[in-house]
Amino acid sequence: QQPVQSPQAVILREGEDAVINCSSSKALYSVHWYRQKHGEAPVFLMILLKGGEQKGHEKISASFNEKKQQSSLYLTASQLSYSGTYFCGTGGAYSGAGSYQLTFGKGTKLSVIP
């Protein structure tokens, strides 16, 4: 079952902040975040594991609350290069007979304009 992402799309001006949310009806053991530019393959941003840790990548950070089965991606002081579609992926231990399933949401399209 795909995790649910919100919003579906967001338009920002350079320098503005954004939050992208990801939630699941199933227990989460890890959350992945990827960014895909138009016509390209998704590229890994970060992975968060059980424990509520927050990770960072440049001015992009994320949090993971396994009790609420949610993760959020925070983009601060957005740059033009941040434009793209962001996907959260969920999976890890116990996602099905110890499988390595990695399931993605429908994506959030982020457009940063000058």
Add this chain to the structure above:
Amino acid sequence: IAGITQAPTSQILAAGRRMTLRCTQDMRHNAMYWYRQDLGLGLRLIHYSNTAGTTGKGEVPDGYSVSRANTDDFPLTLASAVPSQTSVYFCASRSGLNTEAFFGQGTRLTVV
């Protein structure tokens, strides 16, 4: 350059024909995946493999089959293509449960 390679890059296929999309990785990753990407639907998992010799069904497996005879290769076969299988297909791999996934460059398939 180490990585994951898909072939072909694009293909136009007549409905009813059989087609195999190829995926090869040289990173010795255990897990491999096939996704299809359609506008508004994100990345949907078709099949996956935890390790060589094992495969599993994802969210949208109907009409597709896979095999994992060795660590490096994970081909996806459409036995009898239908227009609804028109999509961009991505192969991915990763080494373990809590590691990042690497994606191939994608195969754009059009079934007419």
